[in-house]
Amino acid sequence: MATPKIPTVDLTPFFKEGYEDEKRKIIDSITKACCEYGFFQIVNHGVPLDLTSQALKVSKKFFESPNDAKLKCSPLPNAPVPAGYNKKPNPSYEFNEFLIMLPPGSDFNIFPENPPEFREVMEELFSQFLKIGMVVERILSECLGLPPCVLKEFNDDRSWDFLIAIFYLPATEKERIGANPHKDVSCFTIVLQDEVAGLEVEKDGEWILIAPQPGALVVNIGDALQVLMNDKFKSPRHRVVRPNGRSRNSFAFFHNLSGDKWIQPLPQYTKEIVEPPKYRPFLYKEYLQKRRESKSKNVTRLEDEITISHYAVPEE
Ligand SMILES: O=C(O)CCC(=O)C(=O)O
């Protein structure tokens, strides 16, 4: 059987007036991809390609710099999210290093001195991801026949979004996992990956590669959207397998909700279509906290993981 291919859609019509038929076709393809995989790729997304390639280059330079230079960027002890450079203790159950960035202007952001253009490039990438995130948010709102503003009306606070630059070392004989199988807590995540394959999504018990494509960005559904949409789209389990003989570089941008939001399935996906909500209301930041705690305890068994099923309403 041929390996299933994650769909790639061209977003050009969404940057123009009109083209309603083309837009509808794209929305239909994304709906199908979200139902089948929870993943799709986008091209002609408006994020300049010279910026994405420069971002991958400067981030690689930073991660390849000496340890003491990287450790100078360690997070501040009082940061709400560990903005700055992080590395899992060795040995760890995952093998990656990463740098978290909060929205430009946050007092908690820490940038390296070298490469000197690091900060400017990261801030520009963040702003571009914010913009494309809003376009994707409108498209996902429309996917199930609802107006494009449904998700923005529910949450218009972008201050909880964040960006991570990630660096995976080559696989060793003993260990190939770069990021353990997980689901994202976001509404959705936008991933920029370099040309080195490694990101995989689980479907029907099999791992399917999200093949790198020049100029493309990857989008995946997260837990928050699954809850808001009452399970119409599922937050997919995914992982990163490290390549042989070379490192891998990526960025993940988490389009989140405000942590102060109480989240539950929206009436458009429940009451208005006479469907009972599958989740009880919960405070988003409480869920973020629980997930962070379980991650720091190195929980690796699926049955021990905290997931949104913690808030599921039992079926009658
Ligand atoms: O590195 C990647 O390609 C994806 C990373 C990821 O899944 C995450 O940070 O949640």
Ligand SMILES: [Fe+2]
């Ligand atoms: Fe992820």
